[in-house]
Amino acid sequence: MSTRFEFAFAAAYRLPALAFGVVPATAHVDVADRELRVRFGPWSLVTGRDNVVGAELTGDFHWLKTAGPPHLSFSDRGVTFATNGDRAVCVRFATPVPAIDPTGTIRHPGATLTVAEPQRLLDVLTGG
Secondary structure, eight states, X not given: OEEEEEBOOOHHXXXXXXXXXXXXXXXXXXXXXXXXXXXXXXXXXXXXXGGEEEEEEEEOOOHHHHSSSOEEOTTTOXXXXXXXXXXXXXXXXXXXXXXXXXXXXXXXXXXXXXXXXHHHHHHHHHTO
């Protein structure tokens, strides 16, 4: 059994996302009993649920830092999958996971996800 969360696409994010193959049909988060899967156009992140050690609501992102493809935070190596600048869930991992590069060399200790139902995703991930 899996619960799917769609990304919330703001108008200003649609065209930059489209240029990288990120559209509603190719952008979602699936949470199953044992696995978390993120698809964002051609990018993906997969990890065990037991690797999720925390999550919190966040938001108010700057368009230049989030629109288009996934973005890497130079301060903490986190990855942001954003389709709006309003609200998101920041998920933290015990063991960093690959997502942004095809070789898996860069590993992320966290992922920010701008899903349409951030509070619901937070509740599912944290048992809230």
